[in-house]
Amino acid sequence: MNVLAFSGSLRQGSFNSGLVRAAVELAPAGVVIEQADISAVPLYNGDEDGDSKPAAVDYLAQQVIKADALLFATPEYNYSIPGVLKNTIDWLSRVPGSIFAGKPAAIMGASMGGMGTSRSQYHLRQVLVFLDVHPLNKPEVFVSAAHQKCDANGNLTDENSREMLAKQLQALKDWHDTLKG
Template identity: 55%
Template sequence: MSNQPITVLGISGSLRKQSYNTAALEAAMELAPPGMTLVKADISDLPLYNQDLHTDVFPDVVERFRQQIHAADALLFVTPEYNYSIPGVLKNAIDWASRPPAQPFAGKPAAIMGVSPGAIGTARAQYHLRQVAVFLDLKLVNKPEVMIGGAKDRFDEAGKLTHEPTRDFVRQLLVSLHDWAVLLKK
C-alpha cells in the first residue's frame, strides 16, 4: 500500500440517530489507513426525487451532494438492509446525484459495507447496490466483503465498533479501497 493521499466520501444509508451503519462509517473514519481522509456525507436533507424539482439546475442540497461526490477520489457506501434491498433514502440520494449532466459516479472507485442485527449482515442489500453500481459505472472493490451481522454483539452501548475481528475486516476493506483508488488514478 502506498501512502498517496486520497479523499473518500462516506455515505451511510441510514438516517437513524443510533444507526449501526453510521456507527460503522464512523469506525471506518477512525480506522482509515495512512494517506486516506474519510469524510461523511449528509443525505438527510435531500428531497424525494422529483424531476419537476430538477429543471435547469439542481436544488442546492443536491448540488452540494453532487459536488462532494465529484471532489472525492473514492466512495464508501455503508448500507443497512430493508426488505432484502437498499434503503429508500440511499436509493433517493443515488437517484438525485446520478441525473445528467455530468453524472459524478462514473469511473469512481467505491466500496460497500453494511451492518444488520441479523446473521447475514446486509448481503442482499449489498448485492442490490452492486447492481445499481454497474449502471452508474462505479468501480467497486470486490474483496473483502464486509457484511457485519449480529450488530448488538459488535458495538458497545455508545455505538463504538469494539469487535476486533470486524475492525480488522473494515481496515482491510479501506486498504483495498485506497490501493484501488490509487491504481485507478494512474
C-alpha cells in the same frame, strides 16, 4: 486520497453510521474520509429534473465530484437498499456530467440479522455498476449481529469487524491507485 462515505441510515445510533465513524478512525495513511449528510435530500421527483437542484443535492454533488473514491455503508431493509440511500443516489445520478463515473467504491453494511446486509449490498452493487462506479470486489464487510458488535451509540467495538474494515479500506486505496495509475 479523499473518500466520501455515505451511511444509508438516518437513525440515531445507526450501526451503519458507526461503521463510517470506524472507517474514519481506521483509514490508512494518506486517506481522508468525510461523511456525506443525506438527511436533507428531498424525495426525488422527475418533474424537478431541470438545471436547478435542491441545495442539499448540489452540495452532495460537489462532494462526489471532489472525492477520489466512495464508501457506502448500507443497512438492509426488506432485502434491499434503504429508500433514503437509493433516493440520494437517484438525485445525484441526475446531476449533469455523470459524476459517479470512474470512481472506485467500497460497500459495507451492518445489521442485527445473520446475513449482515448481503442482499442490500448486492443490490447496491448493481446500481453502482449502472452508474459506471467501480466497486471493490474484496474484501467484503458484512457485520451481522451488529447489536452485539456495537455499543449503545452504534460505534463498532468488535475487533474482528474493525480488522476486516481496515483491510477493506487498504484495498480501496490500492484499488484507487490501480484504477488511477
